[in-house]
Amino acid sequence: MAQYLETTYRNPLIEEVWADPAVTGPDDDGFYWSYATDDDHEPLPRRLFKVARSRDLVHWETHPPGTEAGAFAAPIPNYGRYRAAWAPDIRRLGATGWRFYGTLKFDDHEDAGPEGHGIFVAPSSGPTGFTEPTVLQRGPGFTTIDPCFYHSTVLGRNFLYWGSGHAPILGQELTEDGLGFAPGSVPRAVLAPTPGDWSDRLWEGVHVIENPLTREPIMLASKVDTWVGPYQAFALRGGAHPLDPFTPAPSPAPLLAENAAWNRCGQVFVQADAIGQLWLFYHAVRGDQVIPGTESLEANGRRGIPLRQMCMERLLFDSAGFPYVEGGGPSSTLKTGPVVLHRA
Known part of the structure; x- marks a missing residue:
C-alpha cells in the first residue's frame, strides 16, 4: 500500500561537488x-555528467549502479580533450522518452570564434544511458551554454533557452519530440545584460517554469559571478508568448541571495513533489569551503576552487504571482521537506 510521507531536510543535500543541479522524476520505479x-x-x-537518485528528494545515492561513468552509455563524439560537461537539463517527454540537454567544451573548441562552447540534446528510454547526442548550437566564448527546456501548456509547444558570456539570453522553439529546433524557427533575445553595469553585466543559468495559477512563464536567472560572487538568482515575468522579453519583479530583491552561511548560490532548478509542492534546487558554497585537493591552486584571486553543493528550498508565490523562498536565501536549519509517495 502506498502512502504520503512528509520529509525533513538540512542543506546541503549532497556533500560532494554537485554544481548546476538538475532534478527530474519520479521514474516508473519511484526514483527521482x-x-x-x-x-x-x-x-x-571524470564522468559524462554526474548522476544521483533518491526516493524522497532528500537522501541521495550518488553514482548509482550503471552510472559510474556518468549519464551516457558511450563516449560523446568530439568530446574528451577537455573536462567540461556543464549545466544539464533533463526532462521526461511522454511515457518512455527522456531528453538530456547539456553544455560541452568540444575537442575543436575555439577560444575566439564561432566554434566555442555548445549545447546539445540526447535521447534515452530511461533516466540514464543517453546516446546519440545532437549538437543544437555553438557560439563564441561562453555565449552558448546552460540550456533550459520549457513546455508551454498554454500553447502545447516546447522551447529551449540558453546563454551567458555577457550576451543576451536566447530562446527558440523546439520540435514536438524535443530533439531539434522547430523548422523555420530562429533564436530570439528574451533577456539582455547591461554592458558597463557591474551588477547587471551577465545573466546565465536560466530556468523557466509556469506560474501554477496563471500559467504565465516565469524565468529564474542567475547573476553575476559564479566563482567570485556575489552570485544570486532573480525571478522575471514573461509575456503572452514564451519568446517575449522577460521583465524583472517590481522588487529589486533577489529570489535567492547570499547570507552569512552560504554564498555563490544560483543555477536553480524546480521540481514538484508528490502533492505538487514546488522545490527549488540550486548550488551554493558554504563559507570558504573548497574542493578537496585544490587548496594550493590560485583561482580568481583566492586559493582553492569553491565547493559548490546541492541545496533545496520550498518555492512559494506571492500575491503578485512572483516566486520567493522563506528567508530569501539558503537555509542551514532543519526544515520541513517534500511530501513523497512511499511504496510499502
Whole structure:
C-alpha cells in the first residue's frame, strides 16, 4: 500500500561537488534523479555528467549502479580533450522518452570564434544511458551554454533557452519530440545584460517554469559571478508568448541571495513533489569551503576552487504571482521537506 510521507531536510543535500543541479522524476520505479556538472579540478574519475537518485528528494545515492561513468552509455563524439560537461537539463517527454540537454567544451573548441562552447540534446528510454547526442548550437566564448527546456501548456509547444558570456539570453522553439529546433524557427533575445553595469553585466543559468495559477512563464536567472560572487538568482515575468522579453519583479530583491552561511548560490532548478509542492534546487558554497585537493591552486584571486553543493528550498508565490523562498536565501536549519509517495 502506498502512502504520503512528509520529509525533513538540512542543506546541503549532497556533500560532494554537485554544481548546476538538475532534478527530474519520479521514474516508473519511484526514483527521482539529479544530474550535475562534471568539470576540471573535480576529483577523479571524470564522468559524462554526474548522476544521483533518491526516493524522497532528500537522501541521495550518488553514482548509482550503471552510472559510474556518468549519464551516457558511450563516449560523446568530439568530446574528451577537455573536462567540461556543464549545466544539464533533463526532462521526461511522454511515457518512455527522456531528453538530456547539456553544455560541452568540444575537442575543436575555439577560444575566439564561432566554434566555442555548445549545447546539445540526447535521447534515452530511461533516466540514464543517453546516446546519440545532437549538437543544437555553438557560439563564441561562453555565449552558448546552460540550456533550459520549457513546455508551454498554454500553447502545447516546447522551447529551449540558453546563454551567458555577457550576451543576451536566447530562446527558440523546439520540435514536438524535443530533439531539434522547430523548422523555420530562429533564436530570439528574451533577456539582455547591461554592458558597463557591474551588477547587471551577465545573466546565465536560466530556468523557466509556469506560474501554477496563471500559467504565465516565469524565468529564474542567475547573476553575476559564479566563482567570485556575489552570485544570486532573480525571478522575471514573461509575456503572452514564451519568446517575449522577460521583465524583472517590481522588487529589486533577489529570489535567492547570499547570507552569512552560504554564498555563490544560483543555477536553480524546480521540481514538484508528490502533492505538487514546488522545490527549488540550486548550488551554493558554504563559507570558504573548497574542493578537496585544490587548496594550493590560485583561482580568481583566492586559493582553492569553491565547493559548490546541492541545496533545496520550498518555492512559494506571492500575491503578485512572483516566486520567493522563506528567508530569501539558503537555509542551514532543519526544515520541513517534500511530501513523497512511499511504496510499502
